[in-house]
Amino acid sequence: MKRSSAGLVIALVALQLTPLPGAITGTVIKAGTAIQQPLRNARLELTGGSGPELVTRTDANGRFVFSNLEPGEYRLAVTCDGFIRQDFPKKIVPGRGQQAGNILFELDPAPTAAGSVLDSYGEPIANIVVEALRRSYDVRGNPRLTRAATAVTDDRGEYRIFWLDPGEYFFYAASPLPDSTEAQPVRVFLPTYSPGVSTPDDAKPLRLNIGREVRVDFRLQRAALWSVSGQTMNATTGRAVAATITATPPAEAPSLSRYRAQSSMTGPYPGLFSMPNVAPGSYILMAKSGSGDQEITGFQRIVLRPSAFVPPPAPSPPYTV
Known part of the structure; x- marks a missing residue:
């Protein structure tokens, strides 16, 4: 009996010295609604600790959980189709055997741009590339336009660009590049910036706000x-x-x-x-x-x-x- 008691005491001490894993849990919902609307299948990305990035998705109730986490500092971000990406504003430090719970993400609907592309006769044009551009600056401080998102018009000349971040955008429409083996001369639709100008210097930005849709229409001219x-x-x-x-x-x-x-x-x-x-x-x-x-x-x-x-x-x- 004495030998059995000694073995039991040693086992308990060893168990207490082993760090217990922690967990991070929370919910993702749609922002700005009177009745809480959970967002299903939102993607959660957890970085930090001593291991690789961890990814999980919300269930039908908008709930998520990261379990079996080693002690350490973590950062958490969430993305969901149709909504603006959100990062948790501070580091999360789950204690040993503890749970960092009740983390709530309220996601704002992302802005959308849509419109139609017509020729000089008012007929719809299919397969036109429409781009949303944002202003950035090079290493010398010179302004530049960089591509944020792209769409292609359908057979009705309609396009839609989803899931843009709020802010100012320039819009551009042009024919796809023709086959370089085609015989010259080739005629396509002249590249056009909103509001109907041919150079980026004359283009005007449009502001896209949270959850709003802005309409940008184009009228294109043919050119050699x-x-x-x-x-x-x-x-x-x-x-x-x-x-x-x-x-x-x-x-x-x-x-x-x-x-x-x-x-x-x-x-x-x-x-x-x-x-x-x-x-x-x-x-x-x-x-x-x-x-x-x-x-x-x-x-x-x-x-x-x-x-x-x-x-x-x-x-x-x-x-x-």
């Missing part, structure tokens, strides 16, 4: 496309170099460029490039050659005016980098 050609050369040595060339409206980030080309180092005239099917407008041509410490960059501004005539590719003037 241009082919931009040239040569990339090292401005110091005068020798041709292989480079990647992009054409971007001045107010847009280069990452948004719809037009790209690669200069070729083969053939009798190395460094030549051709960028077909470019819509009329003002562009900054940027050429990059090399990488890392060996990267060199050059810029050239061009203006392509609407015209029924599309000039053939020409190797001059050279665009040096």
